[in-house]
Amino acid sequence: MERIVIIGAGQAGAQAVATLRAEGWDGSLALVGDEPFAPYQRPPLSKAYLSGAMERERLFLKAREFYREARCELLLGHPATAIDRIAKRVHLKDKGELPYDKLLLATGTRVRRCLIPGSELPGIFYLRGIADVDAMRPHFATGARLAVVGGGYIGLEVAAVARKLGLEVTVFEAMDRVMARAVSHPVSDFFARIHQAGGVRLHLKMPVQAFEGKGRLEALRAGGERHEFDLTLIGIGVEPNVELAKDAGLPCDDGIVVDDHCRCAGDLSVFAAGDCTQHTTRDGRSVRLECVQNAIDQAKHAAFAMLGKPISYREVPWFWSDQYDLKLQIAGLAWPGDRLVMRGDPDSRKFAVFHLRNGVIGAVEAVNAAPEYLMGRKLISDGTVVSPERLADTSVPMKNIA
Template sequence: MSETCIIIGASHAAAQLAPSLRQEGWAGLIIVIGDEPYAPYQRPPLSKTYLQGEKGVDDLLIRHQEAYAKHGIELRLGERVEAIDRESKTVTLQNGDVLYYDKLALCTGARVRKVSLPGADLEGIHYLRNIDDVNHIKAHVGEQKNAVIVGGGYIGLETAAVLNKLGMQVTVLEMASRVLARVTAPEVSEFYERVHAEEGVNIQTGIAVSGFEGAKRVMRVVCADGSHYPADLVVIGVGVLPNTELAEAADLATDDGILVDSYTKTADPDIVAVGDCTMHPSELYGYVRLESVPNAMEQAKSAAATLCGKQKPYTALPWFWSDQYDLKLQIAGLNRGYDQVVIRGDRQGSRSFAAFYLQEGRLLAVDCVNRPQEFMLSKRLITQQIQIDVAKLVDDTKSFKELVSA
């Protein structure tokens, strides 16, 4: 009798996990359940090329539905899982259907963190996480209209850059003293604030939003210091929360994510978890939760092996990227615990440099702006924990490849 693997969440992790299961030898049923009406799609372009109108929905799809059918993968889209019963090994859908599983994969991702400020339910106030979110935002885009972005993280700045290109008057309001404060050094924050200012975006830091005003739709954003900003469109980007509710209700261990081991196994031997929703061990950084497409893909490959009774630990180095204007930011590693930042290149006079984060002389992470060679080669320096001569690291007159080889 063939076994059934159910994958909850039609995420990027699910799009990798389902075909990887076939590659690892899973011969039974594979069912992917997603609450959106779309097959798994790429999310990074949402705040960039999709918002700008350069890509359509079909361009975002990781695979077309025919590809899933070819591998015998059943997609149940527009359906939501309400509960997991580990004892009976069933999942109950919102429509009342009960499905049996032999193995279960939680690829539930994350959701936007919402604000509960006065006026937050006015028309014209949006969050950006899925296709429908961006479609609603597009309806309010127009030249010379005012857009206010609440939050100066990557999503906020990427959205600001695109809306600026589309002719809107854009203001970014960030509560912290600088943009990207949680994820980069002050030198990198300063660079991005300068570039956005040069492009015509108004960035205000150290400012707290206290509410939104308007009749039926938003007209202005009000701040705690008494200042206010006109708004035809507001996009709120203040982080995400992992979707752990199903796991918690099923009595699986969670801690800012579903706890898994290096093989993606939860406390239940028949349940794995993959992607943004997981808290997993890293040899270099301890337990981490990553919001990253590369993490979802590599973790999914490990999960596929686990579900097929094989052992392929997930050990990939975290990496990320962000596109704003002509800037390609590539990040390798995590900079938590750094005690020194050194810069290679001219971040004041150009749009190309690398910021290296070190701890006791060893490289933890690097932020590379239009520096693909430094990004690629730094991965080796980080994973091998090589001691680095800082003077050579910052010498931009010498080839970075030669430095790494030495």
């Protein structure tokens, strides 16, 4: 019987299992994961799971019976250590070899480590998996002093939860604004104000130089000063897990390079999906996306391609973040040179920033503004020409904007 092996038991891996079976794959199926857990949702880790509002059981993407019914062998806690593309075998840690006919790489990312002095001290945490949150949460006591290193999505979501739990929170960001990689200036400025109003001390343009402590984190050095803390969360981005692919001779750049059917170049049996991949967008740019949408949609596309009915990847990416009572929703990808159009007033805590490019919308960032987000997503997908004046005019409903 033919076998499909999926390396990576995350959002993309689980989706691939579901789509392969729904589309009629009748061969055998195995899902290999580094962590001891079946695929689970990562977005709530820095939000409801950290705050305690959501218990672990609810994180799992599928019930255990799903994998039984899908006749999917789960090989969890046995990281893949090598791929032999000639023999078509995956080597697993402590579990021998696994032959495959088709292989899906959904290896995801890992946190970028902070390599400054003292960064190995106890009391310093990262956030990527269930185990990270479980290790950190007991220290989230009222009044504890938390330093967040990195003002990105993870850092700011943790800051918001920590404030709600009564911690003293200070964010250190090396760039001149928060979420600089992900959002435009007006949105950065808005969230900086929100966090400051929420009691977060925010230090911009202030990289952390060192951590200090005797056997445990006591302080950090930044901006030429010593700041005392009880614990630190480091959120300075992730790196794609490309080593398996690279060592197997598959083309990698910032991610595992895939075409718009999620195939790896030079091997008709190997596919990749999710955060670990790099693909060319429909406007011709090479990107690596870190989001649920791309994991789900690429996994679907890879499954279709594996079954010999490829469809081209044309989906508009979307992202979200929850901080305090605010929901940030983003569709599309912003590029330097976009013309920004503001719709609504940030002071009303409900607004959107549209990114216009050659008359059409390239991206939209919406804060508590679902119509702007959803209509924006549709207009991006359709490539509809829009008038910047109408977009900026809140008296024109989003439904009638084009």
